[in-house]
Amino acid sequence: MTPFQDLNIRGRIYLNEQGINAQYSGPSKDALAYVEWLKEDERFSDILVQMSPAIGRHAFPKLKLQNKPSLVQYEGGISHLPLLDPPMRAKPLEPSEWKNKLKDLTDADGEASPSDSGRTCILLDVRNGYEWDVGHFRGARRPEVDCFRNTSFGLSDEKEAPSDPLINVDKEKTDILMYCTGGIRCDVYSTILRQRGFKNLYTLKGGVSHYLEEEGTSDWVGNLFVFDSRLSLPPAAYSNNTVDEAIITPQTPVDTSFARCYICDSQVHELRHRNCANLDCNLLFLCCAECVVNLKGCCCSDCVTAPRLRPVLHGIKRYEKWHVYRDS
Ligand SMILES: [Zn+2]
Numbered sequence: 360m361t362p363f364q365d366l367n368i369r370g371r372i373y374l375n376e377q378g379i380n381a382q383y384s385g386p387s388k389d390a391l392a393y394v395e396w397l398k399e400d401e402r403f404s405d406i407l408v409q410m411s412p413a414i415g416r417h418a419f420p421k422l423k424l425q426n427k428p429s430l431v432q433y434e435g436g437i438s439h440l441p442l443l444d445p446p447m448r449a450k451p452l453e454p455s456e457w458k459n460k461l462k463d464l465t466d467a468d469g470e471a472s473p474s475d476s477g478r479t480c481i482l483l484d485v486r487n488g489y490e491w492d493v494g495h496f497r498g499a500r501r502p503e504v505d506c507f508r509n510t511s512f513g514l515s516d517e518k519e520a521p522s523d524p525l526i527n528v529d530k531e532k533t534d535i536l537m538y539c540t541g542g543i544r545c546d547v548y549s550t551i552l553r554q555r556g557f558k559n560l561y562t563l564k565g566g567v568s569h570y571l572e573e574e575g576t577s578d579w580v581g582n583l584f585v586f587d588s589r590l591s592l593p594p595a596a597y598s599n600n601t602v603d604e605a606i607i608t609p610q611t612p613v614d615t616s617f618a619r620c621y622i623c624d625s626q627v628h629e630l631r632h633r634n635c636a637n638l639d640c641n642l643l644f645l646c647c648a649e650c651v652v653n654l655k656g657c658c659c660s661d662c663v664t665a666p667r668l669r670p671v672l673h674g675i676k677r678y679e680k681w682h683v684y685r686d687s
Pocket residue numbers: 620621622623624625646647648649650
């Protein structure tokens with residue numbers, strides 16, 4: 360028995376024997392009623408739930424409730440990973456502990472440099488490059504992947520991935536701090552690193568959204584990318600409970616004091632996330648208005664000549680299903 364028939368909720372709720380991964384939108388009364396219902400089950404009684412303001416309408420088109428073998432997409436699946444074995448996961452740090460730990464990062468580039476005790480501290484952004492582009496913790500390097508499923512920190516050798524920050528680190532003496540939006544990707548990825556022998560792993564409990572809510576924005580640059588129609592939110596959306604809804608618009612323009620166009624690297628006033636017009640690429644990237652025109656909405660010159668090309672989308676619209684373009 361679920362409470363959904365009485366609640367105005369849309370989103371995606373995935374669950375299996377490893378846990379639940381839920382993102383949804385709705386009036387706060389209904390959103391909270393679902394949380395209350397979930398917490399009545401003792402397996403979920405201490406679940407951490409984060410709320411952020413909506414845009415006066417649903418952030419998701421419909422409700423999808425699914426039993427999924429993998430709660431997050433990762434190459435090779437995650438059902439074999441020891442997610443339910445706490446010692447195999449990283450140590451979760453409360454936002455205040457995380458804030459303190461960030462002081463151990465000695466180099467502003469997020470590179471390890473040994474402290475007096477011979478220990479080093481590395482900050483890993485376990486998200487996608489396009490998420491880093493709109494906002495990140497100060498000192499975190501841009502992830503080289505555009506899909507979490509391909510995250511590979513610490514999995515390859517120097518020849519394969521010379522820029523991997525975990526290459527050649529002392530697995531005993533290095534503190535590895537990892538963060539993602541809500542914490543689930545780190546919970547998964549930390550078990551992979553644990554299996555590879557990394558001893559000192561720390562995650563940010565509740566992810567960035569919980570941190571912004573508890574500790575504010577002083578260690579954070581820019582906006583927080585979100586996987587729904589809002590695309591990114593200013594940090595104030597989390598840190599200020601009485602935030603003015605007017606600041607949340609569909610695809611809030613990004614903070615251009617640091618963000619750059621993925622294609623031409625320029626810092627201009629109008630940068631927006633868009634999917635590559637080449638259906639078979641579909642890369643999500645941050646782009647300036649000029650590059651949109653020059654590359655017909657594509658991410659690179661190769662995609663411009665691809666067979667399944669969709670028209671350029673202007674403004675804040677998202678692409679529809681492929682048959683809409685194929686049939687016209
Ligand atoms: Zn550009």
